[in-house]
Amino acid sequence: MKKNLLLTIALLALNFSRAQEINIEHTSTFGQKPVPVALSGFTGEGAEVLKFDLTVQGFSFVAPDQAQYLISGTDAGGVSGTLTDKFAKRQLLSRSYNGASLRRQAHAFADDIVQAVQNLKGIGQTKIAFKAQPNSAGAGEIYVADFDGHGAQRITTDGAIVAKPAWVPGRLALYYTSYARGNPDIFYHSLSSGQRRVVAGYSGLNTSAAVSPDGAKVAMVLSKTGSPNIWVCNADGTGLKQITHGDEDSSPTWSPDGNWICFATKHNERRRLAKIPAGGGTVQYLNTAGAPNPTEPDWSPDGKWIAFTSQMGDFNICVMPAAGSGTPTVLVSGQNPSWAPNSRTLIFNRSLGYRQILSVLDVFTKQYKDCARATGSNSQPAWAK
Amino acid sequence: MKMNRIVFPLALALAATLATTGCKRTPIKTTIIPGQYGVVGNPGDNPGTIPSAPPFNPNDQPVDKGGGPLANRDEFEGMIKDPAALAANTIHFAFDSAAIKKSEKDNLVAVASALKSSLNDKLLIEGNCDERGTDEYNRALGERRALAAREALAKLGVSPDRIRTLSNGKDKPADTGHDESAWGKNRNDTFILLHPKAGV
Numbered sequence: 001m002k003k004n005l006l007l008t009i010a011l012l013a014l015n016f017s018r019a020q021e022i023n024i025e026h027t028s029t030f031g032q033k034p035v036p037v038a039l040s041g042f043t044g045e046g047a048e049v050l051k052f053d054l055t056v057q058g059f060s061f062v063a064p065d066q067a068q069y070l071i072s073g074t075d076a077g078g079v080s081g082t083l084t085d086k087f088a089k090r091q092l093l094s095r096s097y098n099g100a101s102l103r104r105q106a107h108a109f110a111d112d113i114v115q116a117v118q119n120l121k122g123i124g125q126t127k128i129a130f131k132a133q134p135n136s137a138g139a140g141e142i143y144v145a146d147f148d149g150h151g152a153q154r155i156t157t158d159g160a161i162v163a164k165p166a167w168v169p170g171r172l173a174l175y176y177t178s179y180a181r182g183n184p185d186i187f188y189h190s191l192s193s194g195q196r197r198v199v200a201g202y203s204g205l206n207t208s209a210a211v212s213p214d215g216a217k218v219a220m221v222l223s224k225t226g227s228p229n230i231w232v233c234n235a236d237g238t239g240l241k242q243i244t245h246g247d248e249d250s251s252p253t254w255s256p257d258g259n260w261i262c263f264a265t266k267h268n269e270r271r272r273l274a275k276i277p278a279g280g281g282t283v284q285y286l287n288t289a290g291a292p293n294p295t296e297p298d299w300s301p302d303g304k305w306i307a308f309t310s311q312m313g314d315f316n317i318c319v320m321p322a323a324g325s326g327t328p329t330v331l332v333s334g335q336n337p338s339w340a341p342n343s344r345t346l347i348f349n350r351s352l353g354y355r356q357i358l359s360v361l362d363v364f365t366k367q368y369k370d371c372a373r374a375t376g377s378n379s380q381p382a383w384a385k
Numbered sequence: 386m387k388m389n390r391i392v393f394p395l396a397l398a399l400a401a402t403l404a405t406t407g408c409k410r411t412p413i414k415t416t417i418i419p420g421q422y423g424v425v426g427n428p429g430d431n432p433g434t435i436p437s438a439p440p441f442n443p444n445d446q447p448v449d450k451g452g453g454p455l456a457n458r459d460e461f462e463g464m465i466k467d468p469a470a471l472a473a474n475t476i477h478f479a480f481d482s483a484a485i486k487k488s489e490k491d492n493l494v495a496v497a498s499a500l501k502s503s504l505n506d507k508l509l510i511e512g513n514c515d516e517r518g519t520d521e522y523n524r525a526l527g528e529r530r531a532l533a534a535r536e537a538l539a540k541l542g543v544s545p546d547r548i549r550t551l552s553n554g555k556d557k558p559a560d561t562g563h564d565e566s567a568w569g570k571n572r573n574d575t576f577i578l579l580h581p582k583a584g585v
Contacts, residue, residue, distance in 0.1 A: 080413070100418040108418055137558050161556045164521055177524075183458060183551060184524065203455035205528040205552050208521045221525055223550070226454040226532060228525040250525040264522060295522040309519050335519050354563060380520055 030319070030329045034060035034365045035117060038067035046075025046106045052148050052369050053110035053124045056345050056360040059117075060367070069117060079105035083113050092116040103150060123147060123340045127384040128347055128358070129155075129165035129174055134376035136355050142176050144191065147340070147347065147383065149358055149371025155191065156180075166209045167384045168235075174382075175199065175209035175218060186220055188235070199237035204228075210252045210261075211235075213301075217278070219243070219252035219261050230263050232278060243280045251296045254278065255322070256303045262286070262322075264295040264308075273297050273308060291318045291328040296336055300343040301385055307337035307346055307363075317348050319363050331366055334359060341385045347371075349379040456546040461507060464579035471496055471576035475559075476534065478572040481518065483529035485537050493534065496576050497541035507547045509577040510534050514555045515568035527552030534574045549579075 037059050042050060050071065051061055064070060069092075073081020080096030093116050097105035104125065111122030126147045132154075133140035140162050145152035156162060156178060163177035163184070172191040177184050181198075186206045189196035200206040204223035211218055215235060222231045222242075230244040230252045248266040255262070255275070262275045265283070271293045273286040288294045291310035298307045303322060310316045310328070315335045320328035334350035344364055349356040356379040358371035371378070474492040476485065485493070500508055512531035514523040531550035539545045559575075560567035 094413045096413060096415045098415055098417050104418050108416055112416075133556075135561075137556055137561065140556075161553060163524065163554070163556075203458040204532075204550055205524065207524050221521070223525075223528045223532065224455050228528050248525065248529070251519075251521045295519045311517075311519065315519065 030331065030364060031366060032058070032364045034058050034362075034367060035069065036060055036062040036067045037069045037071055037113075038062060038064040040064070040070070040072040041074050041081070042071075042106075043075065045102055046079055049103055049106035049124075049148070050110050050113075052360075053107060053122070054113065055367050055369055056362045057110075057114050057118070057120075057123065057342065058344065058362050058365050058367070059113075060365075069113075071113065073109075075102060075106060078102070079109050081109055083116055103146070107146075120342055120344075123342050123345055126341060127167075128338075128381050129167060129176070129384070130349075130358060130374075130378050130381040131162055131165065132374045132376055132378050136377040140376075142174070142178075142189075143374050143378075144174075145372075145374065147360065147371075148369075149373065149378075152372070152374040154374075155189065164208050164380050165382045166211050167382055168211050168215045169213055169385050171215065175211060177207040177209070186218075188237075199235075200233065200240075208251055210254055212254050212258050212278070213256050214258055217258075219254065219278075221250055221252070230261060230276075232261070241280065243276060243278070244283070246274075246283070253297050253299045253306075255299050256301050262297045262299055262306055264297060271295070273306065286320070287325055287327060288318075288320065289327050291316070291320070291330060294318070294328075298337050298339055298346075300339045301341055302343035304343065305339075305363075307339060309335045309337065317346065317361065319346075331363060332359075332361060332368060334361075336380050338381050338383045339385075340383050347381040347383050349381060454545075456549065458549060460546075461509070461549045461579060463582040464507060465582060466509065467578040467580055468575070470578040471499060475573050475575050477569060478530055478574075480515070480568075480572065481526070483512075483526060483533045485533050493537050493541060496534075497538050497543050499578060500538070500543050500547060505581045507549070507579040508538070508543075509549045509551060509579055511557070511575045511577065512550065512552045513557055513559065513571055513573050513575070514553075515571040516555050516558070516563070517568060518555065520554060524552050524554035527554050530572075530574050534576075 070084045083093035084091045093112055097108050107124030110124040114122035128147050129144050131140050132143050139159050141154050142156045142162050142165050143152045143154050158178050158180040160179040165174050165176040174189045178187055184205055184207050185198050186200035186209045187196050188199045202222055202224040205228055208221040209218050217232050219232050221228050229249050231242050233240040246265040250264045252261045252263045260275045261278050265274050267285055273288050273294045274283045276283050293311035294308045296309040305319050306322045307319045310318045317331045317334045317337050318328040334348040337346045337348045346361045350359050355377040358378045358381050359368050361368040474495045476489040476492050510531040512527035514527050535545055535548045558571040560570040
């Protein structure tokens with residue numbers, strides 16, 4: 001009996017380490033096969049949430065005989081369910097959920113499934129901020145919603161052009177651009193208190209705020225000296241410093257260690273992505289061969305990837321390794337990519353007719369799902385991390 | 386299915402082992418989810434619903450009043466916009482370009498002479514883009530278009546201190562169409578004459 005137990009533990013450990021190894025191997029490529037799961041017992045909203053959350057984290061829904069994992073349970077009067085590994089004939093999870101809403105319970109179950117199968121923190125209960133314009137152009141407002149677009153709340157009442165919300169990491173607070181004062185200015189807005197203030201209201205352009213991973217600094221685009229360039233200031237707007245001096249700089253994003261700022265620029269008459277030490281220094285150009293006219297870089301929280309938009313007539317979401325000489329992979333049609341905390345899922349906006357809708361993409365399997373629409377045209381999503 | 390091929394023999398072995406020890410079932414656990422609001426990084430931040438923003442307070446001050454080469458924007462505060470005066474002099478740009486075309490010279494001369502003939506007036510230049518560019522790239526491109534006209538007007542003898550620039554990116558199209566005719570109209574600088582506020 002003791003021997004059997006030891007063997008079980010050894011086999012489990014071996015199984016685990018093999019699975020880990022394979023996962024690592026797979027994350028270096030795109031177009032992976034999703035993890036096949038079968039869903040039973042859930043109806044309506046619970047099933048919808050589970051399918052959405054798991055699809056955008058690398059799972060696919062198949063018939064039970066083709067599935068590796070079985071998810072069964074109910075969402076009648078509350079979510080409860082089990083997760084079984086069909087091959088190991090082992091139940092990995094058995095849990096019921098109480099409180100909040102049925103959607104939240106289903107998101108929490110999806111998170112537990114992701115944790116059990118992939119050993120990763122799920123994204124089911126995370127938030128996004130975005131810009132919504134009733135008429136596809138002109139005045140809009142900033143909204144906050146669940147990452148799947150549900151439960152959207154309008155957080156500005158400016159009746160003006162707004163742009164580029166950015167979360168303060170780990171805080172219920174945003175920076176964003178609003179033309180409320182007749183000029184593009186950057187506001188800091190605490191969602192807990194509802195209070196806000198201007199942190200960059202200089203002459204000319206103040207836009208594209210990006211918060212450093214420790215929340216202490218903000219990178220942005222200002223034109224106060226006569227050309228749009230990247231600047232960095234403290235969280236409260238003090239300590240302003242010009243970082244770049246290029247001709248056509250835009251869209252700063254921070255490396256997760258806070259040491260670098262990646263941005264879009266022009267070099268030798270070609271659009272390039274580049275990075276520069278966050279305190280200023282020498283610009284290094286990134287290899288974006290095969291993805292022309294790159295803009296809107298967004299550095300993944302694990303530091304491995306930079307997502308961006310390439311323009312080749314149409315707009316395409318691309319991902320490239322942040323380090324080394326790897327070239328970009330074109331994933332799907334769309335703009336404004338923003339990484340989820342899990343560093344494998346992206347939110348972006350894509351055209352549907354002449355409107356923009358938000359869509360959530362699992363970069364490794366290229367599976368994506370469209371979010372619920374708030375109002376009109378939705379764009380510039382930012383994933384809370 | 387690569388993962389399955391490798392894991393499957395192990396899983397079979399594991400299943401065989403489990404068959405002798407009996408399949409372990411985890412007891413049902415309950416997770417209580419507090420509040421209506423999702424997790425934003427720190428689970429301690431859980432205020433229920435987000436309070437809506439207070440109305441805009443015009444006394445919110447920027448931390449700096451300009452001071453760079455661009456004129457202090459407070460100098461333009463309260464001036465009366467006259468969009469009709471120079472509406473005929475809107476200038477247009479080539480795709481993805483902030484270079485002023487030679488053919489726009491007459492329009493710029495007309496804008497310059499309007500400013501020279503009325504020294505109390507100032508100028509707002511709004512730079513605009515077509516939809517064929519990403520949002521924040523276009524916001525910078527619109528600013529570069531407005532700044533290019535500011536420089537051209539300076540060469541024609543207008544003090545740049547009388548000029549304010551504003552980029553709308555692709556958010557304020559003159560024509561909401563989606564063809565070359567609309568795009569051509571939307572790549573522009575519009576000139577808005579600013580008259581002194583009443584009583585000045």
